[in-house]
Amino acid sequence: MFDPPFARQDWLSLLSRSDTRSLDRLLSQTPPLPGFSRLRGPEIGMSMVRARAGGGGEAFNLGEMTLARCSIRDEAGRIGHGYAAGRDGALVELIARLDAALQDAALYPAYEREVLLPLAQAERDRRAQNAAKAAASDVQFFTLAAMR
Numbered sequence: 001m002f003d004p005p006f007a008r009q010d011w012l013s014l015l016s017r018s019d020t021r022s023l024d025r026l027l028s029q030t031p032p033l034p035g036f037s038r039l040r041g042p043e044i045g046m047s048m049v050r051a052r053a054g055g056g057g058e059a060f061n062l063g064e065m066t067l068a069r070c071s072i073r074d075e076a077g078r079i080g081h082g083y084a085a086g087r088d089g090a091l092v093e094l095i096a097r098l099d100a101a102l103q104d105a106a107l108y109p110a111y112e113r114e115v116l117l118p119l120a121q122a123e124r125d126r127r128a129q130n131a132a133k134a135a136a137s138d139v140q141f142f143t144l145a146a147m148r
Contacts (some may be wrong), residue, residue, distance in 0.1 A: 004108050006116055011102055012095070014119050016084045020091045022119070023098075031107070032095045034074040041070035041084075042089030059097045068092045074100040 006014075015023070027033070033036040044066065070082045070092040080100030082092035098115065101107045 002120055011116055012099060014116060015095045015098060018119055020088055024095050026115045026118055030110050033101055036072040036074045036097055039071040042068055042092050044068050044087050070096045072096045072100060078103045
């Protein structure tokens with residue numbers, strides 16, 4: 001059994017937060033994705049987003065969001081699924097194709113190196129930049145009691 005460094009749920013999560021342009025650019029450095037046939041979609045629909053009051057209170061319906069999905073079967077018979085927020089059918093088809101390819105032990109290293117690792121690094125950089133921005137605007141409040 002193939003046990004990749006990224007768990008499937010992690011690579012699907014990472015890919016779902018990317019965009020078509022970034023994936024196309026990264027895929028230009030990899031071997032071509034295997035041929036495929038569509039099983040479902042790409043389809044656009046709505047999903048109910050649920051939340052909890054205070055993070056742990058009673059659940060409530062926050063609202064609906066647009067969601068795209070696609071399922072494919074590649075030439076080797078592997079099934080890939082792609083889901084992403086929004087209406088980008090091309091993105092979810094690419095995600096599904098990558099999902100299927102990443103399940104192959106022979107193909108995994110190239111796609112991990114050229115697609116997953118750069119996406120993960122870009123996400124870490126983005127989060128660090130946002131944290132630095134937030135820290136720069138942090139205000140420290142002191143009281144007289146704390147100054148003793």
